[in-house]
Amino acid sequence: MPQQYDLILVGTGFASSFFLARYLESAAESTSVLVLERGRVDRHSWQVENLRNSSFEGEAHRARNNKEWVYVIGFGGGSNRWWACTPRMLPSDFRTRTLYGVGRDWPLDYEELAPFYDRAEELMSISGPNDRSPFPRTRPYPQPPHLPTAPEELLARAYPEAFFRQPTGRARRGTSGRPRCCASGTCSICPIDAKFTVQNELAHVYHDPRITVEYGAQVTAVGTAAGLVDTVHWERDGELHEARGELVVLGANALFNAHILLRSGFDHPMLGKRLCEQVGRNVAVYLDGLDNFQGSTSVTGHGYMLYDGDHRRDRAGCLIETFNIPTLRCDKNRWRQVLRMKFIYEDEPQERNRVELNKEDDSVAETVYEGFSDYTQRGLDALEAQLPELLAPLPVESIEIRGLNQTEAHIIGTTVMGDDPKESVLDRHQLHHEYRNLLVLGSGCFPTCAPANPTLTLSALTLHAAEHLLA
Numbered sequence: 001m002p003q004q005y006d007l008i009l010v011g012t013g014f015a016s017s018f019f020l021a022r023y024l025e026s027a028a029e030s031t032s033v034l035v036l037e038r039g040r041v042d043r044h045s046w047q048v049e050n051l052r053n054s055s056f057e058g059e060a061h062r063a064r065n066n067k068e069w070v071y072v073i074g075f076g077g078g079s080n081r082w083w084a085c086t087p088r089m090l091p092s093d094f095r096t097r098t099l100y101g102v103g104r105d106w107p108l109d110y111e112e113l114a115p116f117y118d119r120a121e122e123l124m125s126i127s128g129p130n131d132r133s134p135f136p137r138t139r140p141y142p143q144p145p146h147l148p149t150a151p152e153e154l155l156a157r158a159y160p161e162a163f164f165r166q167p168t169g170r171a172r173r174g175t176s177g178r179p180r181c182c183a184s185g186t187c188s189i190c191p192i193d194a195k196f197t198v199q200n201e202l203a204h205v206y207h208d209p210r211i212t213v214e215y216g217a218q219v220t221a222v223g224t225a226a227g228l229v230d231t232v233h234w235e236r237d238g239e240l241h242e243a244r245g246e247l248v249v250l251g252a253n254a255l256f257n258a259h260i261l262l263r264s265g266f267d268h269p270m271l272g273k274r275l276c277e278q279v280g281r282n283v284a285v286y287l288d289g290l291d292n293f294q295g296s297t298s299v300t301g302h303g304y305m306l307y308d309g310d311h312r313r314d315r316a317g318c319l320i321e322t323f324n325i326p327t328l329r330c331d332k333n334r335w336r337q338v339l340r341m342k343f344i345y346e347d348e349p350q351e352r353n354r355v356e357l358n359k360e361d362d363s364v365a366e367t368v369y370e371g372f373s374d375y376t377q378r379g380l381d382a383l384e385a386q387l388p389e390l391l392a393p394l395p396v397e398s399i400e401i402r403g404l405n406q407t408e409a410h411i412i413g414t415t416v417m418g419d420d421p422k423e424s425v426l427d428r429h430q431l432h433h434e435y436r437n438l439l440v441l442g443s444g445c446f447p448t449c450a451p452a453n454p455t456l457t458l459s460a461l462t463l464h465a466a467e468h469l470l471a
């Protein structure tokens with residue numbers, strides 16, 4: 001007879017860990033929780049020594065169209081590898097259909113999510129600016145902002161309403177779990193463990209006596225009976241297992257949550273569809289007589305000059321990142337006279353881009369990506385003409401626009417949330433419309449793909465979902 005748990009939680013990334021932290025706050029002493037994690041615990045010291053984030057060797061997904069999707073299989077998931085840039089979405093990002101006639105409105109708005117943004121920022125000790133901000137805030141950031149570079153100071157002066165210091169989980173001040181950022185610019189494997197990860201700030205939740213954690217445990221499917229999910233099937237080293245749960249929470253990210261549900265035989269016209277991420281393009285700005293790289297972390301500036309406004313009726317909005325990673329210029333005595341900028345465009349999710357079951361081997365998630373939207377392409381096409389005026393506050397010698405990035409390392413869509421069960425897989429609290437004891441967490445639920453990096457928002461949504469469920 002399979003063992004019965006109050007909660008079965010899949011994965012140990014941001015979504016699962018934030019959910020678990022909140023769940024345990026209100027759970028009784030006698031509560032039993034099973035956590036199933038496909039990867040192993042690869043400690044920070046192991047990652048630095050081996051120059052990789054995970055010892056996982058298998059093939060988790062196969063891309064049919066050569067499009068890269070990046071994630072980490074292992075304890076802490078993507079937190080091991082992320083760069084820790086943590087903007088909120090703008091209030092308008094939740095209402096692009098109403099405001100601009102594009103995409104879908106979210107089933108909740110900024111005001112509803114704001115307290116959960118606050119809490120997620122607190123849990124990750126986010127550093128950010130308190131004097132000026134592109135989104136409404138009622139509380140200060142837990143940590144002061146990072147130091148800017150000289151070009152960023154010029155941009156902030158020229159664009160007081162649109163250029164800010166970047167909010168980030170790369171520590172400005174040491175916390176009990178990690179030291180201050182060393183600004184080495186190697187954040188995917190932080191050499192000193194200064195960015196927020198599940199390992200350095202939230203591992204303690206997995207040591208709670210109410211929890212059993214199984215590592216190397218790949219969840220393959222969930223089983224249903226009487227309108228509820230009642231069983232979770234998992235596999236380790238070729239051996240099949242099952243467990244029964246009152247509440248089942250998937251936090252395996254937008255690729256694998258959808259894959260698990262497809263393997264379970266779930267059938268909804270939107271399941272697996274609308275797979276997307278932002279599209280980024282780097283620009284090198286060669287400066288005339290102005291030295292760069294005075295900042296105190298890897299990415300120090302955020303520009304909203306091309307982000308929001310009426311242009312979004314026609315073409316994608318764009319978030320600008322300015323970098324402080326010391327990539328020098330090959331000109332004697334002018335090594336530091338260069339600024340790297342990244343222009344990150346939103347996408348309009350397309351149903352043709354999707355996760356499917358691989359026909360030969362359904363244990364592998366297959367991704368099909370036929371390209372981003374024309375809306376995004378129009379945003380990208382406008383950039384060259386916009387740059388001279390945009391960069392006028394800087395002493396520009398020349399501008400080099402580089403090719404499109406292969407990936408922004410975000411995974412969005414595949415289990416969209418909404419109010420209408422015909423148009424969406426999940427409700428506004430990330431509960432499955434049909435199976436009401438199944439919660440599907442992470443950026444898979446996003447109805448649109450705003451320019452902002454998704455992880456702070458998915459963490460806030462997780463806390464919002466947990467609060468609703470536990471209330």
Ligand SMILES: Cc1cc2nc3c(=O)[nH]c(=O)nc-3n(C[C@H](O)[C@H](O)[C@H](O)COP(=O)(O)OP(=O)(O)OC[C@H]3O[C@@H](n4cnc5c(N)ncnc54)[C@H](O)[C@@H]3O)c2cc1C
Nearest residue numbers: 011013014015038073074077078083084085219442453455
């Ligand atoms: C290089 C890089 C840089 C990034 N930088 C940023 C950034 O600056 N800002 C930002 O907002 N985002 C960033 N991201 C994205 C961020 O990492 C993800 O948005 C985030 O990790 C998603 O969180 P999650 O909890 O939904 O899923 P994940 O963190 O992917 O966690 C999923 C968990 O589920 C486990 N799992 C998967 N399948 C199964 C299964 N079948 N059974 C059991 N367990 C399973 C995995 O091992 C993992 O523990 C970056 C990502 C990368 C790769």
